[in-house]
Amino acid sequence: MKGLGWIHTRNIAVLVCGLLTACNYDTGECYVRGESCIREIDWGKTLCADCRDDCQAKRPYKYTECHQCGFE
Amino acid sequence: MILTRRPALRDATHVALDSATTERLLRLGATRVVRASDRLLIGPSRRDPSEHAGTRAAWWRSSETWDRLYSPDVRWQPPVLVWASRSVHDRINLWRVLSWVRQVGRSSRDVFIIELDPIASSSTPEEPIPPYDCTLSVADHSDDVLLKQFETAQPWPITRYNSAIALWERYVDTNPLRFARSCVRGLRGVPELGALWAFLSSLFPRKAPDGALRLSRLDQLLLGLLSAEWQTPVGVFAHKSEAGVALRQLLSCTGDLFLPRRLDQWAAHDSSGAVERVAGPKPPDYPLLSSSYRITAKGVHLRDSGLDKLADAPGLPVAGAEAYATSAPWIVREDGRLTQLGRGCAQKL
Numbered sequence: 001m002k003g004l005g006w007i008h009t010r011n012i013a014v015l016v017c018g019l020l021t022a023c024n025y026d027t028g029e030c031y032v033r034g035e036s037c038i039r040e041i042d043w044g045k046t047l048c049a050d051c052r053d054d055c056q057a058k059r060p061y062k063y064t065e066c067h068q069c070g071f072e
Numbered sequence: 073m074i075l076t077r078r079p080a081l082r083d084a085t086h087v088a089l090d091s092a093t094t095e096r097l098l099r100l101g102a103t104r105v106v107r108a109s110d111r112l113l114i115g116p117s118r119r120d121p122s123e124h125a126g127t128r129a130a131w132w133r134s135s136e137t138w139d140r141l142y143s144p145d146v147r148w149q150p151p152v153l154v155w156a157s158r159s160v161h162d163r164i165n166l167w168r169v170l171s172w173v174r175q176v177g178r179s180s181r182d183v184f185i186i187e188l189d190p191i192a193s194s195s196t197p198e199e200p201i202p203p204y205d206c207t208l209s210v211a212d213h214s215d216d217v218l219l220k221q222f223e224t225a226q227p228w229p230i231t232r233y234n235s236a237i238a239l240w241e242r243y244v245d246t247n248p249l250r251f252a253r254s255c256v257r258g259l260r261g262v263p264e265l266g267a268l269w270a271f272l273s274s275l276f277p278r279k280a281p282d283g284a285l286r287l288s289r290l291d292q293l294l295l296g297l298l299s300a301e302w303q304t305p306v307g308v309f310a311h312k313s314e315a316g317v318a319l320r321q322l323l324s325c326t327g328d329l330f331l332p333r334r335l336d337q338w339a340a341h342d343s344s345g346a347v348e349r350v351a352g353p354k355p356p357d358y359p360l361l362s363s364s365y366r367i368t369a370k371g372v373h374l375r376d377s378g379l380d381k382l383a384d385a386p387g388l389p390v391a392g393a394e395a396y397a398t399s400a401p402w403i404v405r406e407d408g409r410l411t412q413l414g415r416g417c418a419q420k421l
Binding site for chain 1: 090091092109110111114128132134136138139191193195196197198199201207209211212306307309310312316320323324326327328329330354357358359360361
């Protein structure tokens with residue numbers, strides 16, 4: 001067990017500990033998945049980072065691939 | 073393809089300030105969409121458009137042409153509709169777009185700026201949103217909202233239009249004092265300047281009240297999150313600490329790919345030897361996992377005791393200036409104002 005990072009559901013992780021957010025965990029997962037997930041969507045910014053921005057702000061994802069890249 | 077029923081909107085020249093907005097406008101049926109997308113909050117910017125474009129391409133080292141603002145293929149057929157969120161990232165791009173559109177001969181009366189306010193949310197963000205919010209996008213909004221905004225779009229008054237162009241001129245000036253002064257004092261009708269300076273001031277080295285020269289807030293966080301253990305940039309990015317939150321806030325404006333780039337700059341900076349790098353767990357096409365980094369004793373000294381000299385840290389281009397440059401040593405004072413090291417009060421804000 002590597003701690004709360006194993007919990008994939010965003011809301012559960014928030015309930016468990018405010019600092020250990022699932023969005024950050026999923027961001028780490030996203031970078032491991034490679035290819036389409038780490039593609040640049042704008043200069044200097046990957047899809048993973050955009051998904052994380054929307055995840056942490058609790059906005060709908062702008063890119064549907066976010067779900068395939070580890071984000072709930 | 074909603075816009076097929078709205079010829080005025082369909083045939084206009086649309087300027088989108090990020091890729092998601094570009095894709096949205098194309099999906100709506102716009103036929104002339106110019107992607108003017110660049111993360112101008114970090115890296116060099118220049119007044120001359122040709123020099124600016126070349127400098128930016130060299131800075132990003134990317135083969136993709138994200139930014140088509142200066143493309144000779146664009147005819148700039150009026151009306152020109154510029155879609156902008158309230159993100160500070162979009163604001164600077166907006167100033168740049170307005171400056172360029174004037175240079176290609178379009179009157180301010182031909183330019184409609186469509187501004188989208190943030191969507192009010194009843195949910196609390198997982199991490200606090202900083203005063204500078206770089207994550208907003210026009211594409212956060214529904215098609216209905218975008219079309220409604222178009223119906224009410226108006227050209228800006230000429231004074232506001234000129235003010236935006238003047239801000240771009242100040243932003244790209246090699247002397248950042250005038251721009252920093254505008255940010256600190258504020259300008260009527262440009263409420264985002266304070267937030268913008270909250271970000272930009274994080275990139276310059278600081279002078280403590282006791283006179284000690286300190287790392288920029290960005291580098292302080294970065295070196296604070298490194299340890300004697302090897303870490304990938306992903307490990308640094310997702311660090312579960314208050315410093316991790318603060319770093320993520322800054323990286324939301326620079327883009328995440330700036331993180332390995334800045335770590336590489338530190339590792340390659342021979343004069344300090346503050347950071348060491350080895351091959352990471354993944355191949356080079358995984359930019360945040362292909363190297364690992366750790367801080368050295370010298371790095372700990374820089375982090376905890378400050379800089380002996382500016383050249384201890386690698387330079388960092390910021391707009392028209394450069395942080396840590398010894399030729400023009402800009403530093404941020406405790407009160408957040410910019411000044412030049414070794415100069416008298418005349419150089420302060």
